[in-house]
Amino acid sequence: MPSWIERVIWWQVFPLGFVGAEPEAMGEAPIVHRLGHIQAWLDYAVELGATGLALGPVFAASTHGYDTIDPFRIDPRLGDTADLVALIEAAHARGLRVLLDGVFNHVGRDHPAFVEVLEQGPQAPRAAWFRLSWPRGTDPGTAPDYACFEGHRQLVTLNHDAHAVADHVVSIMTHWLALGVDGWRLDAAYAVSRRFWFDVLARVRSLHPDAYIVGEVIHGDYAAIVRDTGMDAVTQYELWKAIWSALNDRNLFELAHALDRHNGFLDAFAPLTFVGNHDVTRIASRLADARHLPHALAILLVCGGTPSIYAGDEQAFRGVKEDRIGGDDAIRPAFPDTPAGLAPYGWPIYSLHQALTALRRRHPWLHRARTRTLHLTNEQLVLAVGDETQHLLLALNLSEAGTLLPSPDARTVAAGEASLEAAGTPEARASLAPHGWAILTV
Incomplete structure (x- = not known):
């Protein structure tokens, strides 16, 4: 894993939605230079506390970006190569790393190679x-049956046993890394053989050893996938689900169990952690009680891993993913020309993100921090987050009543709200209001 990832907090943008692009590419339509729209938000991302920009699909595609037709060309609804290079350079000038989204499990049905078939x-x-x-x-013009991605006939699965496909993916990844990209998210990485990734990523790293590679993996043996493929990390869907589910059910045992498993992953790699992304219902809509949104954010930004904030979540955007055509539209909205166009009610959540990202940046060791449960009931949890030499405490209360929680050696309140009794002693306790939370220094 490249050393620079230890200090990264990604701000994830879904470009086609963010810039308000047309839902479908229109044949030979002229290039529309829209990537500058994202560039206008880079200072906002920096002020948020992000240190990386994770971009969704930017390559020429027929519709949503995951049906690629030319991975060497920027989608004309977004701009051209010069526009992407300008965005990368502007991001780097602000200290932001840049991650691209690589769709290497399948191509769109309009991809020239499949049209040839x-x-x-x-x-x-x-x-x-x-x-x-x-x-x-087998006459020309006869349509074959073909493997497709999860039943989507517009997404034609590649044959990952073919050497030419491996060569093609290596050439794509190295081409854009040479133009300044810092790493790749591998879309649907779970659907591709580990042997394929091992071969491809070894070849990519021989030319770009400092690149960061994270795979989209929903379930399975995370540690084994990382080990067998050469990826740096995979997406931590287990923890994502446990965070909102435990908060909704007021069952913090579920969260504690997921964090114990998370500790095991951290022994092998640092997962990509999140409470929202372009594929799931927004966290502000997912939570049954809005008072628990700060709890979810505190867990994300204190626990080990590489955190990612989906653009709009920092403003408490709402949106529900639906299982239908166009069902992603609500979670992939267009953004105003500049942050000045945002509604006023989201800024308190933005400020909370700022406080939590600032805390994380003051404690970069949190990237590989383990959690240890000090106190646990259905509605209360106290965690020690760190290692043998340094740690913080995270105290959560989901109850309708205030509570006094054991907080050994807690000295000050770093974030959230609490009052401390016997501060700095093994008998220290934190008093939390109903639905309160706090991060405590020791």
Whole structure:
């Protein structure tokens, strides 16, 4: 893992939605230079406390960006290569690393290699790129059956046993790394064989050893996937689910259990942690009680891993993901031209993010910090977060009543609200209001 990742807090942007691009590419439509819209928000990201910009799909695609048709060309709805390079340079000038989203499990049905197959049949030069069968004949123009991603016929799965596909992915990754990108998110990494990733990533790292690679993995043996593929990290969906579920059910045993598993992952790698992203209902909509939004943010920004904040969550944007065509629209909205166009009611949550990111940046060792449960009931939890030499305490109360929680050696309140009794002693206790929380120094 590159050393620079230890200090990164990603601000994740879904570009096509953020800039208000058309939902579908329109053939030979002219290039519209919209990436400057994101560039206008970089100072906002820095003031938030972010140190990295994680971009969703930016390559030429037919619709939502995950149906790529040319990974060497910027989607004309966003701009061109010069626009992306300008965005990268502007981000770097502000100390922001840049992560790109690589869709290497599948391509869009309009990808030229698949169009060749439809037009030329099995003799197409790149037919081996795909998993095809021809039950209706092999004449040119006959459509084959083909493997697709999770039943989506517009997303044609690549044949990852083909050497040409591995060569193609290596060339894409190294091309954009050479232009200044700092790393890659591997979309649907869980759907691709570990052997493929091991080969590809070894070749990429031979040219770009300082690149950060994180795979989208929803479930499975996270540590084994990292070990077998050469990725630096995977997405921590287990912890994401436990955070909102435990808060909604007022069952902090679920969170404590997930954090124990998280400790095990941290022994092997530092997961990418989040409470929101472009694929899930926004955290402000997911939580049953808005008073628990600060609790979710405190967990994210104190616990080990590399945290990612989905653009808009820092303003308590709402949006529910639905399982239908267009069901992602509510969680991928257009943003105003500048932060000045945001509604006023989101800024207190932005300020809370600032306080928590500032705390994390003061304690960079939190990147690999483990948690230890000091006190646990359904509605109260006290965690020691750190290692043998340094740690903080995180105290949570989900109850309708105030509570007094054991907080050994706590000296001051670093974030949140609490009053301390016997501060600095093993008998120290923190008094929390109903639905209160606090991060305490020791």
